Amino acid sequence: MNTLKVCEVSVVYPGSEGGESVTALSDVNLTMEQGDLVVALGASGCGKTTLLNLIAGFISPSKGYLTLGNSKVKGYPRVLCGKEIGDEVTGPDADRGVVFQKHALLPWLNVIENTEFGLKLQGVDKKLRRERAAEYLKLVGLEDFHQHKVYQLSGGMQQRVGIARALTNDPKMLLLDEPLGALDALTRESLQELLLDVWRKTNKMMFFITHSVDEALLLATRLVVMSPRPGRITHQFELNFNQQFLDCRDARQVKSSPEFIAMREKVLAIIHGDELAVA
Amino acid sequence: MTSMTKEMGSSSIGESKKKIVNSKAAKEPQMVDTKEERESAAASVSLLDKIQLKIKKMTAPSAVQSGEYFGTPGAGDSRLIGVFSTIFFIAIWAIATEGGFIKPIFLPSPVDVVQRLIDITVDGFAGATLVEHLNASLVRIFGAFLLACLIGIPLGITIGCNRVFRGIFDPLIEFYRPLPPLAYLPLIIIWLGIDESSKVTLIFLAMLSPIVLSARSGVTSVRIEQIQVAYSMGATPWQVITQVIARGAMPDIMTGMRIAIGFGWTTLVAAEMVAAERGIGFMVLNASEFLVTDVVIAGIIVIGIIAYCFDLLMRYLESKLIPWKGYN
Numbered sequence: 001m002n003t004l005k006v007c008e009v010s011v012v013y014p015g016s017e018g019g020e021s022v023t024a025l026s027d028v029n030l031t032m033e034q035g036d037l038v039v040a041l042g043a044s045g046c047g048k049t050t051l052l053n054l055i056a057g058f059i060s061p062s063k064g065y066l067t068l069g070n071s072k073v074k075g076y077p078r079v080l081c082g083k084e085i086g087d088e089v090t091g092p093d094a095d096r097g098v099v100f101q102k103h104a105l106l107p108w109l110n111v112i113e114n115t116e117f118g119l120k121l122q123g124v125d126k127k128l129r130r131e132r133a134a135e136y137l138k139l140v141g142l143e144d145f146h147q148h149k150v151y152q153l154s155g156g157m158q159q160r161v162g163i164a165r166a167l168t169n170d171p172k173m174l175l176l177d178e179p180l181g182a183l184d185a186l187t188r189e190s191l192q193e194l195l196l197d198v199w200r201k202t203n204k205m206m207f208f209i210t211h212s213v214d215e216a217l218l219l220a221t222r223l224v225v226m227s228p229r230p231g232r233i234t235h236q237f238e239l240n241f242n243q244q245f246l247d248c249r250d251a252r253q254v255k256s257s258p259e260f261i262a263m264r265e266k267v268l269a270i271i272h273g274d275e276l277a278v279a
Numbered sequence: 280m281t282s283m284t285k286e287m288g289s290s291s292i293g294e295s296k297k298k299i300v301n302s303k304a305a306k307e308p309q310m311v312d313t314k315e316e317r318e319s320a321a322a323s324v325s326l327l328d329k330i331q332l333k334i335k336k337m338t339a340p341s342a343v344q345s346g347e348y349f350g351t352p353g354a355g356d357s358r359l360i361g362v363f364s365t366i367f368f369i370a371i372w373a374i375a376t377e378g379g380f381i382k383p384i385f386l387p388s389p390v391d392v393v394q395r396l397i398d399i400t401v402d403g404f405a406g407a408t409l410v411e412h413l414n415a416s417l418v419r420i421f422g423a424f425l426l427a428c429l430i431g432i433p434l435g436i437t438i439g440c441n442r443v444f445r446g447i448f449d450p451l452i453e454f455y456r457p458l459p460p461l462a463y464l465p466l467i468i469i470w471l472g473i474d475e476s477s478k479v480t481l482i483f484l485a486m487l488s489p490i491v492l493s494a495r496s497g498v499t500s501v502r503i504e505q506i507q508v509a510y511s512m513g514a515t516p517w518q519v520i521t522q523v524i525a526r527g528a529m530p531d532i533m534t535g536m537r538i539a540i541g542f543g544w545t546t547l548v549a550a551e552m553v554a555a556e557r558g559i560g561f562m563v564l565n566a567s568e569f570l571v572t573d574v575v576i577a578g579i580i581v582i583g584i585i586a587y588c589f590d591l592l593m594r595y596l597e598s599k600l601i602p603w604k605g606y607n
Contacts, residue, residue, distance in 0.1 A: 058507055094513030104504040107603035108526050118512030121522070151603045169512050 002069055002172045002205055004055065006030040009064035011050050011231075023230035024050040027064075030224065030233065032173070032205050037242065039208045039220035043271055047231020048209045052177050055207060057092040068095060069172055094118065097166030101178045104162060105150040111161055112137065112146040118169035129168075136164040139198055156187035163198065173205035181211065192218055193251060196242055213267050217241050217260060218251060225270055235270055239263070387573040392580070395573040404574055405565040407557045413581065415557035419475070419550065420543045423482035427539060431487050432532055435494025436525055448491075456488040460546045464553070473554040485546040486539035493535020497528025530597075530604045537593050544586050 011025040025047040032038055040048045053059045054066060097118075098104075105114050112133050113120075119129035137143055140160040145153070150161060159179055166174055179195075180188045192215060199206055210216050216223055218241050225235040241263075245254045254260060369389055375381050376388035383391065400409045407415075437444045455463070460481050467484075471477040501524050509523045551560035559578055566574035597604065 056507070056511060092507065092510035094511070096511055098508055098511040100504045100508065102504075103502050104508040106505060106523065106526070108529070108601070117509075121509070121512055121514045121518050149603070165508075165512075171511075175511075 002034045003067075004030070004032040004173060004205065004207075005065075005067045006051070006055070007065045007067070009054060009061045009066065011047070011054065011059065012062045025054070025061075026230035026232045028231075028233055032207065034205050035203045035221075037199055037206045037208065037219055037221045038224055039210060039216040039222070040224045040226055041210060041213065041216040041267065041271070042226035042231075043228055044211075045231070046226040046228040048226055049177060050231060051226075052098075052175050052207060052209055055173075056096055056098050056175050094122065094169055095172040097169055097171035097174045099159070099162045099166050099174065099176045099179045101181045102155070102158075105158055105165075107149070107151045109150070110146070111142060111148050111150055111153070114150055114161055115165045115168050117165060133164070133168050136168045137161075139167070139201065140164045140194060154187075155183050156191055159183065159191060160194070163195070167198070167202060167204070171204075173207065176206060176208045178209050178211065180215065188215070189251060193245070195219065196246060199242075200246055213264055213271070214255060217263055217267070218245060218254065223267070225267060227270075237263070237267075384570055384572055387576065391573050392576050396577045396581075399562075399574060399577065404571075405562055407562075409559075409562075409581070412557050412559045412562045413585075415555075415561075416547055416551070416559040417585075419478050419482055419558065420540075420547060423479045423486055424536075424540060424543060426479070426483050427486035427490050428536065431490030431535075431539075432494045432525075435491040435532075435535075436498055436520065436528060438491065439495040439498025439528075440520055440524065452488055452491055455484070456492070460485045461549050464549060468553060477553070478550040478555065481550045482543050482546050485542045489538040489542060490532070490535045493531045493538070494528055497531030497535075498524055500531055501527035530601045533593065533597050533601060537590060540586070540589055540593070544582060547582075 006028055009025060009028045010023065013022045013024055015021045028047075028051060030038070030051075040051060042048055050059065054061060092098075106117065109117065112130065115133035115137055116124075116129040119132060120126075124132075134143070134146070137146065140163055142157065142160055142164065145157065150158060153161065162179065163174075163176075176195075180191050183191065196219060198204075208216075208219060210219075217239060220237075220239050221242060223235075223237040223239055224233050225237075226232065227234045241254050241260055244257075245251055248254065372386070373389050376383065376386055377390075387395075396409070398404075403409070403411070405412075434444075434448065438448050439445070463484070464481055467477045467480055471480055505523055505527060506519055509519050514522070547558070548560035548564065551558040552564060555561040559582055563575050563578035563582075566572075566578065
């Protein structure tokens with residue numbers, strides 16, 4: 001059983017050249033279990049990306065700890081928040097796959113070479129890694145594009161390669177930093193559905209960042225609303241719109257249901273309230 | 280209903296606007312033509328004005344051809360024009376020399392130069408045939424180039440990736456980079472003597488700095504997301520350097536290599552000034568001392584053609600090795 005624990009974490013960026021230091025995150029607590037799809041939503045500057053970078057290990061917390069996984073699997077068990085939880089997250093590693101908004105594919109490799117890149121880094125046998133990569137490319141609907149050059153693909157296809165690449169590595173969790181933000185509206189909706197299918201089939205723990213309230217509500221099993229200055233989690237909602245979608249396969253029907261609209265209004269009010277308070 | 284009609288209305292207006300713009304673009308040159316004719320008919324325009332008008336017409340953006348975007352600077356194929364301009368300049372050269380306007384000692388005729396080129400290929404000049412001279416020079420240049428690549432590319436990448444290496448090598452490279460090779464040639468001769476090693480070293484030093492600098496700037500042009508994703512897939516720092524950064528820096532490195540080869544040819548003549556017995560640069564220098572102008576020109580043409588062929592080869596390699604250059 002994989003568990004991610006973010007424990008009393010703060011991140012303070014030192015002010016540049018005598019400027020005041022900026023508190024990007026303040027006392028954030030978050031727990032995620034296998035199969036959770038947690039979506040972080042909030043106005044810009046609320047620390048969403050900082051939180052993702054923390055979990056990915058690209059930055060380290062000024063205060064607090066992050067742990068991932070079962071303490072019995074490897075490393076020294078750490079006692080945190082009163083309980084023995086897991087290994088301390090100290091830097092980026094293969095157990096946390098990342099998908100960025102854009103531009104993280106390697107243009108000198110074709111689609112399948114990009115997808116198998118993680119396994120190649122770990123020295124997995126070529127035949128085996130090809131099989132695995134092909135499997136996940138099929139999952140994202142790119143089985144006919146193995147030999148294509150990634151820089152000639154459309155933005156939506158590039159993101160699908162990015163998702164397949166992260167999954168091929170079989171990480172404990174997937175971190176998605178506005179992965180659909182640079183796509184047009186139609187592609188975006190079809191990729192939301194694809195992502196939900198992928199999530200259900202692989203049962204991965206996913207942490208997803210977005211600016212779009214609709215996207216957040218449709219995807220999340222848990223919605224985390226964040227607020228800026230200092231960045232913190234203000235509200236958490238358990239949602240099941242994604243299950244509704246997976247049952248009926250009709251995103252528009254889900255999005256036009258009264259519960260969805262009511263929830264959207266509620267979340268928008270929270271976000272706009274924040275913006276008013278800042279302005 | 281109303282919104283639909285509105286949309287349709289607006290779209291048809293948009294289309295008709297586009298048509299107007301297109302027809303304008305197509306008609307404009309014609310309008311200029313007729314204006315010109317009218318003006319010349321109405322009043323006798325001076326020759327200067329006519330020439331000015333012709334130049335204006337040649338440089339003005341022409342109507343958009345299918346498959347082209349309007350406003351692309353310098354769009355279109357220029358190869359045919361290039362062939363004509365080459366023939367034109369050779370013709371002027373031939374007329375000026377064969378007509379006796381310029382003495383052969385200053386500028387021999389193209390025929391003389393070609394004749395001399397054949398002579399030095401068969402009989403040789405200054406103790407060696409053209410092929411032997413060329414061979415000596417190419418060995419120096421490409422030997423130095425190979426050495427500069429083998430040392431410069433890893434060095435540049437290391438400088439780009441490592442604070443300590445940057446601290447050590449940055450001042451050194453930044454200091455010697457702007458120096459003209461001729462300035463430190465005497466020092467190299469004192470250290471290494473006058474044989475082959477000093478020549479190769481001089482060319483090598485001239486080539487090293489552009490390669491190092493381009494590799495270094497190539498490192499910074501690799502996107503941080505690509506590096507972070509590699510780490511998130513379990514890459515070691517060494518794997519990131521060799522499999523992400525070094526590959527991502529390739530476009531810049533290739534540009535640096537092209538610049539370096541150019542520097543190499545400029546430095547070659549300087550290197551071959553000192554106690555060389557063979558070499559295309561030595562041949563030209565030797566010929567100029569004895570005022571054998573046709574050999575000088577033949578040598579220059581040979582250097583030019585070879586340098587150009589190498590650049591074509593590099594461009595071909597670029598299209599094969601870094602086909603993603605220019606894409607986002």
